[in-house]
Amino acid sequence: MxxxxxxxxxxxxxxxFTEEKEQWNEYRLADGTTLKLxxxxxxxxxxxxxxxxxxxxxxxxxxxxVRAVDVPPELKEKPKKPEVSPV
Numbered sequence: 001m002x003x004x005x006x007x008x009x010x011x012x013x014x015x016x017f018t019e020e021k022e023q024w025n026e027y028r029l030a031d032g033t034t035l036k037l038x039x040x041x042x043x044x045x046x047x048x049x050x051x052x053x054x055x056x057x058x059x060x061x062x063x064x065x066v067r068a069v070d071v072p073p074e075l076k077e078k079p080k081k082p083e084v085s086p087v
Contacts, residue, residue, distance in 0.1 A: 012045040012059065032072040038065045 024036045043061035050056055 008047050008049055009045065009059070011048045013048075015044040015046050015058070017041065017044055031075060032070070033068050033075065034070040036067040036069055039063075040065055 019041070022038055022040065024038050027035045027037070029035060040063050041060060042063060045059045047057045047059060
């Protein structure tokens with residue numbers, strides 16, 4: 001992390017948030033697979049820096065959740081046996 005980034009985060013403020021809506025984005029790949037993706041917000045910081053119009057700058061901590069669905073059968077391998085027996 002650069003010195004400027006550390007300084008910007010040093011004076012930042014943690015902002016609480018509530019989930020209002022998390023939607024899946026869907027993408028159809030050329031091989032026929034559908035990918036579903038969702039960004040999940042884990043944290044928000046407001047910097048003491050501003051856009052030219054005066055809007056505060058926010059930094060987020062997030063993860064991407066990815067699911068492959070509708071995978072064509074010819075792309076799948078044969079399922080493997082579980083290493084542990086179900087209880």
